[in-house]
Amino acid sequence: MTNGKSIGDTLLRVDDVSVSFGAVAALTDVSFEIREREILAIIGPNGAGKTTMLNVLNGVYQPDHGTMTFNDRTYTRMRPSEAAEHGIARTFQNVALFRGMTTLDNIFTGRTLKMKSNLFMQAIYWGPAQKVEREHRQAVERIIDFLEIEEIRKVPVGRLPYGLQKRVELGRALAAEPKLLLLDEPMAGMNLEEKEDMCRFILDVNEEFGTTIALIEHDMGVVMDISDRVVVLDYGRKIADGHPDVVRQDSAVIDAYLGVAHDAA
Amino acid sequence: MTPEVGDALKRLDTFPKVLLDLVGKRPDGVAIREKDYGIWQSWIWREVAEEVRALACGLASFGLERGDKVAIVGDNRPRLYWAMLATQALGGVPVPLYQDSIADEMQYVVEHAEARFAILEDQEQVDKVLSVKERCPRLEMLVYDDPRGLRHYRESFLLSIDEIQSRGRKFHADHPDLYLREISKGRGEDLSVILYTSGTTGRPKGVMLSNDNIIVTARNANAGERIRNDEEILAYLPMAWVGDHFYSYAQALLAGYTVNCPESASTVMIDLHELGPTHFFAPPRIFENLITHVMIRMEDATWIKRKMFEFFLDVAKRSGARILEKKPVPPTDRLLYALGNVLVYGPLKDSLGFTHIRTAYTAGEAIGPDIFDFFRSLGINLKQLYGQTEASVYVTVQADDEVESDTVGKAAPGVELKVSDGGEVMYRSPGVFLGYYKNPEATKETKTGDGWVHTGDAGILGEDGQLRIIDRAKDVGRLNDGTMFAPKYIENKLKFFPNVKEAVTFGDGRDYVGAFINIDLDAVSNWAERQGLPYTSYTDLAAKDEVYSIIQDHVEQVNRDLASDSALAGSQIRRFLILHKELDADDGELTRTRKVRRQTIGERYDQLIEALYSDGDSVSVEAKVTFEDGREGFIDADLKVRNAAVTSLRATPVETAELSAAS
Structure with missing residues (x-):
């Protein structure tokens, strides 16, 4: 992990964020930071608040209180479109692609925010629109090449096996050229070979593009292998934060995973 | 350029010279394309020549000398083909390796070939070579094409092709004469390439081919097959295989046609359709x-x-x-x-x-x-050809108007062909290899003093000059009357019928040929349904008289085919039986790749074999079978043995045979 990679300053800082749904406190006073060019894993047992955390990061949920500081600007609330404009892209736990559209078109949709020429020009495919379209296609092709999905370029994604759909989804997130990439269980439901492939792509994205990555994952082997740092949530609170080897030994983490007898008193 | 250099360059006896000649004649012709980022990117001959020069000068600056071996590993990529040209320009010898070989196999070839440089496609190949580098003491430098994933590798002996080329461009500016001078030193008789054959037994052998071997053979082939400079081919077969070296390199350079590299191994069929x-x-x-x-x-x-x-x-x-x-x-x-x-x-x-x-x-x-x-x-216009690495591919090829499915054509231009007394096909041609690298014993076994090469294949040379390959020479036996018996040849003929799944023939040291037939359950049950023929199980279906009749037709058809051939007419099938169970790898009767294990079958079914060589028309068997869940059981059956009609007419008109096969 340390082969020449230089982890930079804080890219995003979360301060005392709390989210509750009615009486259920999903997150309570969670603070952590994501540093430039690192791979951060957010782990925790079921219902620990991992996905809620990710939803806060890209603006789907508004925190009840607490702030986020991204690129030296502090927000108390950020709309999803703002998050996208600022360079936060994500994938979803359940694949969320346009099933009837081809791989190529799905990845193209990831470029929407970068498309500046006006609709009319695009419709008649003339003038600057032609040039812009060509540039976008080039960017999309680079991603297709990177993710080694050339052979499914023109296949509707609904026909693809699950592992490949996940890869296409990653491709769409990459198309936005994000500064911060949020991956919600990128390896869920995959077989061993697909998992290994996905691990390699995540590492390569991080290494080749210098993209900062925050991911949620259940497979501890994967987490310990690829992440630079691990944040552990349990019942909506952060219980540990640090290097994988340190977190692995942490007694609070072991308790959270293996379970301890809660005093019923 | 001195006059001697100029004259030497005019003799087109090495590939770098051929490239220079092409640049002079058709500088703007498209030399090679690669599909990358979804688009066919192309390079014209002039650009290729510049790339090759930069690469060659770069390698020269790192000390590549005449006679040095350069291992080349990867999918078909333009820069790997250029690496071959660059190596040959300096008098080095490219050694392409199979890209899917595991690290140990690569280590053997790299070490055996004494390669000093390795030019590798990507991280996958670099990792494999790095893992065995300690056991390749002569290997000094690794060069890679695709930098992906290699950014953080710190080995000092690991460089990208880009770095080599940019160094080469500087080197060329400082030593402007060196490149052409080195090319002019190349001779036709020099070693051009070493191609390792994936021997089925033992370690691979390095086949040494000279420039003359390949260039003369490829010229003959281009002329004989009327290959033009506007051909388009897809380079998708492994670069280490002589077929690709010939089509995507030798023939391409000599004819000056365009080679297209697919986007990736998995897109070959899509690229084929586009191209x-x-x-x-x-x-x-x-x-x-x-x-x-x-x-x-x-x-x-x-x-x-x-x-x-x-x-x-x-x-x-x-x-x-x-x-x-x-x-x-x-x-x-x-x-x-x-x-x-x-x-x-x-x-x-x-x-x-x-x-x-x-x-x-x-x-x-x-x-x-x-x-x-x-x-x-x-x-x-699909045609068959027969070739070997040792022959620089071409031994025989079918002419456009003499195409048959069971021959491989007449001797290619410049090739002499004969069948030895033992029935083995032998040839002598301008393409015959120099020898196996560092293996004179094997060379002596394969190549005679006067240049004839043993192919190891048994074949028949017809009076019309058409060669037919029958079997591996070591599998061919003799009937008691001395007639040649080629089991695989006959079995293949039987298996070409959809109703026949597997066939095993016997005859070596016997009076006549007998056969076991396995019916194809899908095909035969489908047929039975259409006939309204009821049956209960595979064993039952296999024993039906109606099924015996259709199989008998097939056997007699094969006999008619065999009869038309004087050398094989004596090995027609006299008696056959249909096996009561499918030959199965789980029972050890087939290998996992579905090749018949003759020995096992011979032992297990000796009663049945005896029945083939006696007069009875039925035999009872009790055979042990292993079920899918691992349990074992026995199948009892009475098998019929049938006699098949033998055709004595030699030279049954081929036309009739064709028509009845089609109907």
């Missing part, structure tokens, strides 16, 4: 896969399309090959064929990427006549 090559080479299994693909898609087609497809396929079967060979065809068929071309054959060829094919070849193993005829009936 529509004019010249195509594939082993039989690729053609088989294409047909299966078409048939599966047709199953899903609408009723009317399927009917149309079947109707016109029948028309094609009747007259397509004859039209291709410009033989007489009834006018109605000619008309129907023209209509079929618009409705079926044209679109089908288009979807396969075969619209522009002028010549296509298959080689490597026997191709099923149905598959072969299918492509020819569509008007695709």
Whole structure:
């Protein structure tokens, strides 16, 4: 992990964020930071608040209180479109692609925010629109090449096996050229070979593009292998934060995973 | 440039000289394309020459000397082909390796070839070589094409092709004469390439081919096959295989045609369709896969399309090959064929990427006549050739008007061909290899003092000069009367019938040939259903008289084929039986790759074999079977043994045989 990679300053800082749904406190006073060019894993047992955390990061949920500081600007609330404009892209736990559209078109949709020429020009495919379209296609092709999905370029994604759909989804997130990439269980439901492939792509994205990555994952082997740092949530609170080897030994983490007898008193 | 250098460069006896000549003649012709980022990117000859020079000068600056070996590993990439040219320009010897070999296999070849440099496609290949580098003490430097994932590798001896080339450009500016001077030193008799054969037994052997070997053979082939400079080919076969070295390198440079590199190994079929090559080479299994693909898609087609497809396929079967060979065809068929071309054959060829094919070849193993005829009936000029690495590929090739599914053609231009007394095919040609690298014993065993090469294949050379490959020489036996017995040849003929799944023939040291037949359950049960023939199980179906009758027809058909051949007429099948169970790898009767284990079968079914060589017309068996769940059981059955009619007529007209096979 340390082969020449230089982890930079804080890219995003979360301060005392709390989210509750009615009486259920999903997150309570969670603070952590994501540093430039690192791979951060957010782990925790079921219902620990991992996905809620990710939803806060890209603006789907508004925190009840607490702030986020991204690129030296502090927000108390950020709309999803703002998050996208600022360079936060994500994938979803359940694949969320346009099933009837081809791989190529799905990845193209990831470029929407970068498309500046006006609709009319695009419709008649003339003038600057032609040039812009060509540039976008080039960017999309680079991603297709990177993710080694050339052979499914023109296949509707609904026909693809699950592992490949996940890869296409990653491709769409990459198309936005994000500064911060949020991956919600990128390896869920995959077989061993697909998992290994996905691990390699995540590492390569991080290494080749210098993209900062925050991911949620259940497979501890994967987490310990690829992440630079691990944040552990349990019942909506952060219980540990640090290097994988340190977190692995942490007694609070072991308790959270293996379970301890809660005093019923 | 001194006059001597200039004169030496005019002798086109090495590939770098041929490249310089091409740049002089057709600087703007497209040399090579690679599909990258979804687009076919191309390089013209002038650009290729510059890239090769930069690479060669870069390698020279790192000390590559004449005679040094350079391992090249990867998929078909333009820069790897250029690496071969750059190596040869400096008098080095490229050694392409199979890209899917595991690290240990690579270590053996790299070490055996004494390679000083390795030029590798990507991280995968770099990792493999790094893992065994300690056991390759002569290997000094690794060069890679695709930098992905290699950014953080810190090894000082690991460089990218880009770095080598930019150093080479500087080096060339400082030493402007060096490049051409080095090329001018190359001679036709010099070692050009070492191709390691993937020996089925023991370690691979390095076949040394000289520039003359390859250049003369490729020139002959280009002239004989009327290869032009506007051919388009797809380079998708492994670079370490002599076939690719010949089609994508030697023939391409000598004819000056365009080589196209696919986007990735998994997109070959898509790229084939987009490209529509004019010249195509594939082993039989690729053609088989294409047909299966078409048939599966047709199953899903609408009723009317399927009917149309079947109707016109029948028309094609009747007259397509004859039209291709410009033989007489009834006018109605000619008309129907023209209509079929618009409705079926044209679109089908288009979807396969075969619209522009002028010549296509298959080689490597026997191709099923149905598959072969299918492509020819569509008007695709598919031909067979027979070759070996040791011969710089070409030994025989079929002429356009003499294509048969069971021959491999006449001796190629410049090739002398004979069959030894032992029945082994031997040849002598300008392409005959120099020897096996560092293995004089093997060279002596294979190549005689006066240049004849033992192929290890048993074959028959017809009076018309057509060669037929029968079997591996070591599998061929003799009947008691001395007639040659080629088990695999006869078994293949039987297996080409869809109703026959597997066949085992006996005859070595016997009075006549006998056969075990395994019926194909899918095909035969389908037939039985259409006939309204009830049956309870595989064993029951296999024992039906009706089934025996159709199999007997097949056997007698094979006998008629054999009878038309004087050398094999004596090895017709006299008696056969249909086995009561499928030969199965779980029972050890087949290998995992579905090759028959003769020994096991001989031991297990000795009663049955005795029955083939006695007079009785039935035999009872009790055979042990292993069920899928691992339990063992016994099957009792009374097997019938049938006599098959033997055709004594030699030279049954081939036409009749063809027609009855088609009907």
